[in-house]
Amino acid sequence: AIPADAEFVVHLGDIKTGSTPCDEAVYKKVFGMLRQSKAPVFIIPGDNEWNDCTDPDQAWRLWERYFMRFDRRWQHALPVIRQWEHEENFSFVTGGVLFVGLNIxxxxxxxxxxxxxxxxxxxxWVRRNLRRFGAEVNSLVILGHARPVQNHSDFxxxxxxxxxxxxxxIxxxxxxxxxxxxxxxxxARNILRVQVDQGGIAPPLKVTVTGDKTTPFQFDRRNGQPAK
Structure with a gap:
């Protein structure tokens, strides 16, 4: 279950397994599940529902139909801005933290x-946000799908x-x-990388941004329960 005190939720992509068809029913089902969240939900595209599909163009149209600007389905006060060229990319500042969501x-x-x-x-998009907000924030959180491997080195x-x-x-x-x-x-040793557990077998990861320079980010992988 989503922690009750979550300010917002981010799904980091892969709404389905890679082996299952990219049928509209899957997108519709996940849309309904995520819509039940009390906190606003942001969604990052994943390869399983886009570029690994048999027809990536059709899969992207489905992603846009169900998940583009998904957070607008909630009433919230987060000052969200979106990249004009790629509306799936977003950013906002809250609690002295700059959050940037990317289609990677x-x-x-x-x-x-x-x-x-x-x-x-x-x-x-990252650079524009750093120019605009970098001086005023205490930390930066980048939200993506991809592991930082060779075919993403140009980013x-x-x-x-x-x-x-x-x-x-960061x-x-x-x-x-x-x-x-x-x-x-x-x-750059100021970048901490976290790859999340598989959502099907683990509760949502709760991330707390502390503002403390020595421990700026805290993680609860088990929703307050001891790890098994």
């Missing part, structure tokens, strides 16, 4: 030119340089791998 997926490179353009747009390499200049704590939190990882794989 794992899986199959279905269109190399599209990947290159999208990664450039992702980097531009992560320059982002790492930006992180070094930013200096403040959390890159993502899905895709479905196993818990907590590490610092980047040259």
């Amino acid at each position: 997926v794992g899986g199959r490179v279905h269109d190399a030119a599209e990947w290159k353009r999208r990664h450039a747009a992702d980097l531009d 992560f390499d320059p982002f790492t340089q930006d992180a070094l200049k930013f200096q403040k704590p 959390l890159y939190i993502h899905g895709d791998g479905h196993l818990w990882i907590y590490d610092r794989p980047f040259a």
